[in-house]
Amino acid sequence: MSDWLLQLGAHPQARRITKTLGLPLPLPQTLRRARGPWEARPLADRVVVMGGLTGAQPLVADVFGTVVAAGANPHVVGMPSPALVDLGSAYGRPPTSLALEALPDGLRPDALVFDATAVADSRGLRALYDFFHPLVGALAANGRLVVFGRPPSAASSPEGAAAQAALEGFVRSVAKEIGRRGSTAQLVIVEPGAEGRVSALLRFLLSPRSAFVTGQPIAVDGRAAAPAEPPATVRVLEGKVALVTGAARGIGEATARLLAGEGAHVVCVDRPADAGAVSQLARTIDGSVVLADITAADAPAAIVSHLAERGGVDVVVHNAGITRDKTLGRMSAEAWSSVIDVNLDAIVRIDAALDDAQARPAGAGTRSGPWLRPFGREICLASVAGIAGNVGQSNYAASKAGVAAYVRRRAVDLAPRGITVNGVAPGFIETRMTAAIPLLIREAGRRLSALGQGGLPSDVGEVITFLASPGAVGITGAVLRVCGGALIGA
Amino acid sequence: MPSGTDNHVLSGRRAVVVGGVRTPFVKAFAEFLKLDTIALGAAAVRGLLSRYPVPRAEIDALIWGGVVLPGLAPNIGREIVLDTPLDPRVEAMTVTRACTSGLQAITLAAAAIERGEADVVIAGGSDSTSNAEVKLPQKVVHAAAPLIYGKPTPADILGVLAQMFPLSEVLPRVPRIAERTTGKLMGESAEEMARRNEIPRAAQDELAVLSHQRAAAAIASGRFAAEVVPVEAGGRWVHTDTIVRADTSVEKLSKLKPVFAADGTLTAGNSSPLTDGAAAVLLMSEDKARALGFKALARFASWAYVGVDPADQLLIGPALAMPLALQRAGYDLGDMDLIDMHEAFAAQVLSVIKVMASDAFARLRLGREKAVGRIDMDRLNVHGGSLALGHPFAATGARMVTTMANELAATGKRSALLGICAAGGLGAAAVLENAAR
Numbered sequence: 001m002s003d004w005l006l007q008l009g010a011h012p013q014a015r016r017i018t019k020t021l022g023l024p025l026p027l028p029q030t031l032r033r034a035r036g037p038w039e040a041r042p043l044a045d046r047v048v049v050m051g052g053l054t055g056a057q058p059l060v061a062d063v064f065g066t067v068v069a070a071g072a073n074p075h076v077v078g079m080p081s082p083a084l085v086d087l088g089s090a091y092g093r094p095p096t097s098l099a100l101e102a103l104p105d106g107l108r109p110d111a112l113v114f115d116a117t118a119v120a121d122s123r124g125l126r127a128l129y130d131f132f133h134p135l136v137g138a139l140a141a142n143g144r145l146v147v148f149g150r151p152p153s154a155a156s157s158p159e160g161a162a163a164q165a166a167l168e169g170f171v172r173s174v175a176k177e178i179g180r181r182g183s184t185a186q187l188v189i190v191e192p193g194a195e196g197r198v199s200a201l202l203r204f205l206l207s208p209r210s211a212f213v214t215g216q217p218i219a220v221d222g223r224a225a226a227p228a229e230p231p232a233t234v235r236v237l238e239g240k241v242a243l244v245t246g247a248a249r250g251i252g253e254a255t256a257r258l259l260a261g262e263g264a265h266v267v268c269v270d271r272p273a274d275a276g277a278v279s280q281l282a283r284t285i286d287g288s289v290v291l292a293d294i295t296a297a298d299a300p301a302a303i304v305s306h307l308a309e310r311g312g313v314d315v316v317v318h319n320a321g322i323t324r325d326k327t328l329g330r331m332s333a334e335a336w337s338s339v340i341d342v343n344l345d346a347i348v349r350i351d352a353a354l355d356d357a358q359a360r361p362a363g364a365g366t367r368s369g370p371w372l373r374p375f376g377r378e379i380c381l382a383s384v385a386g387i388a389g390n391v392g393q394s395n396y397a398a399s400k401a402g403v404a405a406y407v408r409r410r411a412v413d414l415a416p417r418g419i420t421v422n423g424v425a426p427g428f429i430e431t432r433m434t435a436a437i438p439l440l441i442r443e444a445g446r447r448l449s450a451l452g453q454g455g456l457p458s459d460v461g462e463v464i465t466f467l468a469s470p471g472a473v474g475i476t477g478a479v480l481r482v483c484g485g486a487l488i489g490a
Numbered sequence: 491m492p493s494g495t496d497n498h499v500l501s502g503r504r505a506v507v508v509g510g511v512r513t514p515f516v517k518a519f520a521e522f523l524k525l526d527t528i529a530l531g532a533a534a535v536r537g538l539l540s541r542y543p544v545p546r547a548e549i550d551a552l553i554w555g556g557v558v559l560p561g562l563a564p565n566i567g568r569e570i571v572l573d574t575p576l577d578p579r580v581e582a583m584t585v586t587r588a589c590t591s592g593l594q595a596i597t598l599a600a601a602a603i604e605r606g607e608a609d610v611v612i613a614g615g616s617d618s619t620s621n622a623e624v625k626l627p628q629k630v631v632h633a634a635a636p637l638i639y640g641k642p643t644p645a646d647i648l649g650v651l652a653q654m655f656p657l658s659e660v661l662p663r664v665p666r667i668a669e670r671t672t673g674k675l676m677g678e679s680a681e682e683m684a685r686r687n688e689i690p691r692a693a694q695d696e697l698a699v700l701s702h703q704r705a706a707a708a709i710a711s712g713r714f715a716a717e718v719v720p721v722e723a724g725g726r727w728v729h730t731d732t733i734v735r736a737d738t739s740v741e742k743l744s745k746l747k748p749v750f751a752a753d754g755t756l757t758a759g760n761s762s763p764l765t766d767g768a769a770a771v772l773l774m775s776e777d778k779a780r781a782l783g784f785k786a787l788a789r790f791a792s793w794a795y796v797g798v799d800p801a802d803q804l805l806i807g808p809a810l811a812m813p814l815a816l817q818r819a820g821y822d823l824g825d826m827d828l829i830d831m832h833e834a835f836a837a838q839v840l841s842v843i844k845v846m847a848s849d850a851f852a853r854l855r856l857g858r859e860k861a862v863g864r865i866d867m868d869r870l871n872v873h874g875g876s877l878a879l880g881h882p883f884a885a886t887g888a889r890m891v892t893t894m895a896n897e898l899a900a901t902g903k904r905s906a907l908l909g910i911c912a913a914g915g916l917g918a919a920a921v922l923e924n925a926a927r
Contacts, residue, residue: 044801069854071802090850092686092803092841 003430003446006030006453028452029182031211032142034462037261038234041071042207047108047140048072049098051131052115052148053084058195059115059148061087066199067113068093069233070206075109077131100134109135111144111206116167117190119149120160128170136178143183144206147171148198151189151219164189168217175215175485179450184214184485191221200231200471209466212427212459214450214485220474223411225418227375231470238263241310242468243303245294245350246320248274250431251381253281254461255317260285262465264315267306269294294320294346295338300353304371307354312373315468316354318347318380321399323433325392336395343399347380347406375418377468380407382423384483400425404479411477420476422467427483428454450485504776505603506786506925509542510614510892512769513721515731515880518619521723522766527556528563530721530882531570531616534768537719538612539574542772544782550608552582553599555591555615555884558622558665559584566616588912589832590795591615592769592887593920597793599773609778615884616768622665629653630660669800669913676913677750677761677835679804684755684837686803687844691755694836695743698760698877700867701833705874706736713873717892733763733880760836765880769888771895776925786925788895791819791905793920800915805838807917808909809845810855813862815919816907823863826921827903830890832910833875842909843870872897886910891922898924 008014009027018027034042048067053060053076064084067074068091076084080095088094098104114131118124128147139145147170152161167187175185186205190198197220204210205218232238242259246252247268256266266287270278275291282289290306292299307313321343324335354372372378385393386400404423411421428434428445434454437445446454460482466472467480513534516522522530531554539546554567563569567582587594592615599613633653636646654660667676684694708714709730720729738759748754749761772784779786794814798807808831816823823846833839845851846862853859873893876886887910894906906922 040799041802065854086848086850087854089687090845090848090854092683092806092845094686094688 003453029141029180031182031451031453032208033211033456033458034208038236040234042203042209043067043110044071046072046110046206047075048111048113048206049075049077049109049135050113050115051077052118052127053080057115057118059117059190059198060084062195062198063113063115063148063202064088064095066202067206070203072111072206100130103134103138107138108140109138109143110140111146112136112139113146113148113202113206115148117148117150119163119167120155120157121163125163125166128167132174136174139178139181139183141181141183142208142211143178143181145171145174145178145183145185146202146205147185147187149187149189151191154192171217172215176450176487179214179485180452182451184210186214187217189217189219191219194220194222194474197222197226197474200233200466200469201475203233203471204466209462211462212451212455212482212484213463213480216481218475218480219478221476222474223415224420224473224476225375225416226473227418227470231473233471235263236469236471237315240264240314241267241307241312242315242317243267243269243307243313244317244319245269247281248277250433251426251429251457251460252317252319254457255319255464256281256287257285258458258461258465259315259317259468260287262469265310267313269303269320294350295341299346300350303350304353307371312371313354314373314376316351316372316376316378317464317468318350318378320346321381323393323396325396327392328394331395339395340399343396344402344406347403351378351410372419375470377472378407378410378414378419378421379464379467380421380423382407382425382479384425384427384481384486387425387481407479408477415476418473420467420473422475422477423479424460424463424467425479425481425483426455426460427481427486429460429482430454430456448487449483450487453484455482455484501604501606503604503606504789505600505773506776506779507788507891507895507922508772508774508779508784508786509538510769510771510888510895511537511541511717511719512885512889512892513537513767514718514728515733515765515767515882515885516728517733517880518764518766520732521726521728522618522721523620525618525721525723525766526560526621527558527616527618527768528560528566528569528573530618530766530768531566531614531770532573533721534614534616534719534770535570535574535576535612537721538770538772541719542784544610544772544784546577548610548778548782549576549580549612551599551602551611552576552580553595553602553611553613554582554584555595555887556584556586557588557591557617557883558619559586560621561623586884587795587918588914588916589834589881589883590887590910590912590916590918591884592889593793593891593908593910593918594795594887595884596771596773596888596891597790597920600790603773603775609775611773612770613773614768614770614888615886617883617885618766619764619882620766624662624664626662627660667913669804672801674804675750676804677756680761680835680838681750681754681756683803683805683841687841689755689837689840689844691744692740693840694755694760695740697833697836697840698743699738699740701871701874701878702735702738703874704872705731705734705878708873709734710736717896731879733765734874734878756835756837760877762834762876762881765882767880767882767885769885769892771888771891785899787899788906788922789925791821791921791923794818794918796917798915798917802915803841804913804915805834805911806841806845807911807915808919809842809851809917811917811919812846812907812909813856813858815921816862819921821905821921823865823907826905826907827869828872828894828897828906829865829870830894830906830908831871831875832881832886832890833871833877834881834911836877838911842911887918894922898922899926902926
């Protein structure tokens, strides 16, 4: 599991020697990661430089307000409006005004945020260059770069659509350039009217919790219904019930721990063969266990009857998955079927049971409606292999590509009930499964990414936990890659 | 009777402040060097009982605040009862809530009286920075345990010695006013507040000068004579506060070097100094005060304690506590005739004043539409504050209650708002009303 290059890079002496000798070793940056549950001020004292905030765009107050409430020291290019000064002062963080042509010496921003929602032509795009060009070199290690745009389809002219689509190419390229320093870049595409839904996403993207997410366009829209009260920023899953399949180890275990850390009761599902590991996990996180093979015919009923004791479920994480790799000509029918069955069919069957309001057994209380409660969250594990395809994984990639379309379609169905459905596509994650890959292929998997290293199961868990949070209401029907900017499949 | 004053007193009994005194406030490691916090507390209580001769048998309880507590006798309230001496039947407790400890002791006393648990309670607080204990690290204590609690062999002794390296880990620790969670000195937190709330050095120095001038005027006019009792220390009597400087000026203060950051704005002149002292307040039920023939000076309309994240703005608590206390009492800031805010640092007071006048702060942090209001400097700390008088931590709350109760009674004004910030991100506030109105 250990990444020798990462360890070498973390050793200052070795780093110096490698540099002096001019060895062609691309030493990756040790990624800063969050510890413990969500904090009230995840960006405490970080320097965030914001551009494009001078206009009267509807996003300005949301972006600036999020940054100061999260504890960052805001820097604004140009003259900040009195409203922003007021907003910042309420948190004891009035904005510092910056001029791009005369940046102060020693400015080391931890994050660069640019609001490009008003960009409608190539002249507007130039402002993007003008903002990032002098600042990108000063960005601190483990820095963050976030651009806000609009859906090109919402543009009022072809030229406007082009300008907005250009943002994606820009962000994906910059992500690859700054990845060696552990920095990430994302594009947040905000549907007009959904401005009030960016706050939790921005907090997440600027925090170390998004360490292994980069080069992503993320759409925020108004499709899923939201409750009236604003979402909490800490203990975000208090009082919620979460279901995690394949919870015994790896990504499932990491996710269960993180969900529990936010206050959720986690129902851990895994096969009877993993009873020891899953029971121990449930004990440490004060959760509960359903021992079931999710492909068994009675598994959905067993899960539902367990959830009935808790009155339903708020967060469903379909994490369980398997690989049976063989090139198509050598692949047995069993290998094909079992992968499709676990990775795709089981999700469909469990969801059908969760959607079913009639399956409620006697004595389960008087609440009506489906087991998956209003304002719920569903997250399915997809894979970058499902996006790009992989030699020997026709079965696996097929199942995962299916999952991607499944969440897109299901999101439409569940939006009126305030339920979001998303996919998470891990890239190279350091798990037992990837540790078994032959050395050379493993090294290629690790290095061929913007961040030049593999991710941890908790990196995926952090993204799942974010998508499970009430603040993620604006994101639905999406597949988020957690791949460190994999050069293939991204 | 103003609105709201009765809604939270379910028993219908009202506690009133009958009087209060304090020792002179003296710079640490000076005149009061030999008086520990218990001795200072006992001096204040003796002074209180000489000024307000309540029959000893009527005293039910003593509640005392302390911040730097002696490790071997942490319930200093009880030690003060035994040392004063009061009747041993007077039960006593000690409360500790950083710099709001003194106010906490008094509001606990008021609550006990209003619940009908007591009729006469002495409450106050004391602190002696001069007698803060220098602690041995736990590593030494744990390592040495076999020597103290067992029958050590020479090998044990060698074993213990072997654990004493590196020496830096076993040297006694000098106490610091630092946050346990963040490790930051309180002055560093205040320095950060000055920077973040954009409080210039000059404004801080001006507030400090105002504090000194007002305190000096109060001393010169004899205004404090009623509430400061002389204390004998080492054969000499100390009659008056020793930190107040009538002759200070913005020019003089502007020459001082910053102490918490090289490019900072906080100096010894605009920060409250380490101080030794004690203050005690006599509280009674309204009926008991009448029966014993004591004049009631003031009563509590409300109080409030709040917490904020110490890693953010450590000393901003009063900006949340004061609006809450006002709301509980049914008042607006404009209704307050007097405002007494503990001056830990000029920068902290000015930060609190600034955000209380901000609509954005009110909307985002207090959940109310409009700002709490602008604090009128003519009503603020009319006889100076901790910058000039000094700040013996737990005594400060009792000093403020005493001065404000006396001020209400002497001027006939109706109400006073108190605000105190404290370590750990705590804040406290209280609304006092003139008992005669």
